[in-house]
Amino acid sequence: MSIYLDYNATTPMRPEVLDAMKPYFDSHFGNAGSVHSRGREAKRALEEARETIASALGVREKEAVVFVSGGTEGDNLAIKGVAWAARERGRHIVTSAVEHRAVIGACRALEQQGFEVTYLPIDAEGLIDPETVERSLRADTTLISLMHANNETGVIFPIAEIGQLTRERGIVFHTDAVQTFGRLPVNVETHGADLLTLSGHKIYGPKGIGALYVRPGTRIVPQIHGGEQEQGARAGTENVAAAIGMACAVKIALESMPTEHYRLRTLRDRLETGILGRITGTRRNGDQDRRLPNTSNISFHGVREDSLMAALDLEGVEVSAGAACASGAPESSYVLQAMGRRPEIDGGGIRFSLGAATTEAEIERVIDLLPGVVERVRTATLQGAGVRVRA
Incomplete structure (x- = not known):
């Protein structure tokens, strides 16, 4: 055996998660955007899942949680969405040299579109110094994106200190919490995050589902266009079954x-x-x-x-x-x-x-x-x- x-790569789905999802593959298969009874039933279940995840993050407004296809899409929506929304104010972004490839890839793409990115160093133990972050800031800095914990080494960044710094400067702060959520307490107020990325398959939930917390008032430009699903932040028919599975996994992880x-x-x-x-x-x-x-x-x-x-x-x-x-x-x-x-x-x-x-x-x-x-x-x-x- x-x-x-x-x-850290992925986790097996818990039996309880699969059981929670099963009805939404057959008898409760409605589209959450439909107005008939089966659609309303799907919408109600989707919103309950959204509320569970919001509560786990210490959030009162469930609408602040946007369902996405996973951590990679969540990171891209956060970084590109904020960068384009704030481009008239500034085009400078700060991140680290050891971010997940989804973050680095999004930043590289923005560099090709005229944005400037500072990739901060870490020390020999994998830690980042908040003072290094502060020294990197400029008048045209509009976004900082730093992970909560590194996916390869597990080293935890001082997110709360950095979050306080960004609030004082009025800079949008995004953190990728894919590896920490369900393993460590994650609270957007404590961490000072304006955007925070989660993924279902890292917490014994299904693949193909994730969530992005977007603090109310934070402007982002959608990266997928079409319908007005997910408060207009992400078009496309919602994956109701996966969202329910993720919410179930969240409850078990917290317990x-x-x-x-x-x-x-x-x-x-x-x-x-x-x-x-x-x-x-x-x-x-x-x-x-x-x-x-x-x-x-x-x-x-x-x-x-x-x-x-x-x-x-x-x-x-x-x-x-x-x-x-x-x-x-x-x-x-x-x-x-x-x-x-x-x-x-x-x-x-x-x-x-x-x-x-x-x-x-x-x-x-x-x-x-x-x-x-x-x-x-x-x-x-x-x-x-x-x-x-x-x-």
């Missing part, structure tokens, strides 16, 4: 968060202690304390991340060499490079991300298995480089 340690936080942190720390203590040439990537409780990123000296990931897969251990959206990318992790890691010296980084089904027995199995796998991969790497290995 395989051991799945890639929960289990306190106990899961402690359990996953304990298992993660045990995994790290075992790896760093038993395998030479290993290094944790990311601040020891200020990171997600379920995430560990480890570099193995003399080992390519793709080779080690493949070797572990053959042993039934499923991990990641970074973000799932970067699969197949030939270059090493841009997140680790931004932290000053050198893959040719430090080795590639492997992300172990734990979840609801992770057990203590699985962690012990990985700790026992990994030293031998790493040794085999290191030996093969040296032999491939023409280095003679003594028997």
Whole structure:
């Protein structure tokens, strides 16, 4: 049986979520935009789901929650939508060098359209300094987009401090909370966020659904045109079943968060202690304390991340060499490079991300298995480089 340690990439849908969704595939299949009884029934269920998510974010106005197809669309709508809405006031955007590719991709696209983007550095532990953010601001800065926690290292950014800074300056603040929502408390007032992105499949909900919180009064230009769904922010027939599934997943995540936080942190720390203590040439990537409780990123000296990931897969251990959206990318992790890691010296980084089904027995199995796998991969790497290995 395989051991799945890639929960930051995606999570299995909970049975309760599937049960909540099923009626909206057949008997309650109405279009939420229709005025007849079946349509009104779908609309009522959609609005209840919206209210659940808004409440989880500490929001009174459920209309502030816009359903989208996932985190990538939410990030694009937030960044491009605000940039174009505020373009007459300024065209300068601030983000970090280690954002999710959805954020960096949106910023790169805007650069091609005449906007200017500052990509802030992070330190060797993956942290960003609020003072660095403040120094980057200009008179024409209209948007700051910084993630709540990094998807590769799990390092948590000081969002609340940055949010306070943006409010004082009257700058719109967007944060991608895809990796933190359901694992850490997320409150738009506490964090000072004007826009905040969520995704269903990261919290044991369905794929193809996400949400973007838009603070009332924040102007955004729609990126998908057609109908007037989602308060005019996002055209297209709403995915009612998926929205209901996401809302169900949100309820379960909030109920289990306190106990899961402690359990996953304990298992993660045990995994790290075992790896760093038993395998030479290993290094944790990311601040020891200020990171997600379920995430560990480890570099193995003399080992390519793709080779080690493949070797572990053959042993039934499923991990990641970074973000799932970067699969197949030939270059090493841009997140680790931004932290000053050198893959040719430090080795590639492997992300172990734990979840609801992770057990203590699985962690012990990985700790026992990994030293031998790493040794085999290191030996093969040296032999491939023409280095003679003594028997």
